[in-house]
Amino acid sequence: MTFSGHRARKRFGQHWLTDPQILDRIVAAADLHGADHVLEVGPGRGALTERLLASPVASLLAVELDRDLVVGLRQQFGADGRFSLIEGDVLELALPCPERPMPTKVVANIPYNITGPLLEVLVGRLGRPAPCRFERLVLLVQQEVGQRIRARPGSSAFSALSVRMQLLARCSSVCTVPPRCFSPPPKVTSEVIVIEPVPPESLPPLAQALAVERLLTRCFAGRRKMLRTTLAGLLPAPALLELAAAAGVDLQQRPQELAPAQWLALATGLNRSSSAESGGA
Numbered sequence: 036m037t038f039s040g041h042r043a044r045k046r047f048g049q050h051w052l053t054d055p056q057i058l059d060r061i062v063a064a065a066d067l068h069g070a071d072h073v074l075e076v077g078p079g080r081g082a083l084t085e086r087l088l089a090s091p092v093a094s095l096l097a098v099e100l101d102r103d104l105v106v107g108l109r110q111q112f113g114a115d116g117r118f119s120l121i122e123g124d125v126l127e128l129a130l131p132c133p134e135r136p137m138p139t140k141v142v143a144n145i146p147y148n149i150t151g152p153l154l155e156v157l158v159g160r161l162g163r164p165a166p167c168r169f170e171r172l173v174l175l176v177q178q179e180v181g182q183r184i185r186a187r188p189g190s191s192a193f194s195a196l197s198v199r200m201q202l203l204a205r206c207s208s209v210c211t212v213p214p215r216c217f218s219p220p221p222k223v224t225s226e227v228i229v230i231e232p233v234p235p236e237s238l239p240p241l242a243q244a245l246a247v248e249r250l251l252t253r254c255f256a257g258r259r260k261m262l263r264t265t266l267a268g269l270l271p272a273p274a275l276l277e278l279a280a281a282a283g284v285d286l287q288q289r290p291q292e293l294a295p296a297q298w299l300a301l302a303t304g305l306n307r308s309s310s311a312e313s314g315g316a
């Protein structure tokens with residue numbers, strides 16, 4: 036038995052996905068074709084890997100941190116010329132890997148303890164989008180994170196992460212995944228999400244993107260406060276009022292009520308006003 040004797044390790048976030056229907060839904064959501072090069076984060080005992088290799092993908096690069104799984108994975112899939120495996124931490128992966136094709140898609144049941152940093156590596160931040168522009172990422176994440184990523188303004192789940200992700204990508208849900216679909220079962224419900232990064236030409240220009248990040252940090256630090264309070268001091272009150280109106284924003288609103296486009300408009304206006312004040316372009 037390839038993985039006999041291996042016990043699931045909590046520190047690596049190991050919860051094996053055992054439900055065949057969910058595995059099939061993940062692969063279907065990836066919409067894999069013969070031209071696709073797939074990156075799988077954390078193949079584990081290969082349940083998803085097996086299905087990915089049953090699809091017509093051109094190549095599959097798997098990155099696994101647990102060295103005790105690596106031998107078994109190579110035994111199980113090494114004969115397939117499309118499969119390659121890197122033993123190591125995906126957070127330290129420099130893409131594209133030398134002599135390997137640039138992945139077009141990411142498909143993964145991710146370790147929940149690295150969700151935040153992994154999204155930064157795979158999708159990036161405003162002003163620092165990931166260098167590898169994937170067509171699509173299909174990720175199994177904690178449901179709470181999935182809800183935050185695709186939350187609509189006004190909902191309690193809406194946060195800086197929602198604004199950032201929705202300006203960087205189109206985000207949607209495939210299905211929820213109850214704990215019984217895993218072994219051992221996690222304590223929380225999970226969700227399969229699809230993230231489709233917007234093309235580079237649709238991203239906000241660098242200065243505006245950085246201005247949105249600064250504004251999000253400032254405003255969400257006081258998410259219960261009205262924008263009138265959080266933004267006071269950035270500009271004289273009448274100028275702030277005028278700028279907010281032009282961005283379609285009411286300064287009595289709280290940060291979780293503003294749509295991503297409004298954040299962008301507000302940050303752009305503030306950026307313009309502050310560079311005009313400092314005599315810049």
Ligand SMILES: C[S@@+](CC[C@H](N)C(=O)[O-])C[C@H]1O[C@@H](n2cnc3c(N)ncnc32)[C@H](O)[C@@H]1O
Pocket residue numbers: 047048049050051052053076077078079080081082083098099100101123124125126143144145146147149
């Ligand atoms: C939730 S399990 C998923 C395993 C398998 N894909 C499945 O669906 O059953 C997460 C996997 O990611 C691996 N892992 C954890 N941290 C990692 C990291 N920083 N880099 C690469 N793999 C990691 C774990 O060892 C584990 O195999």
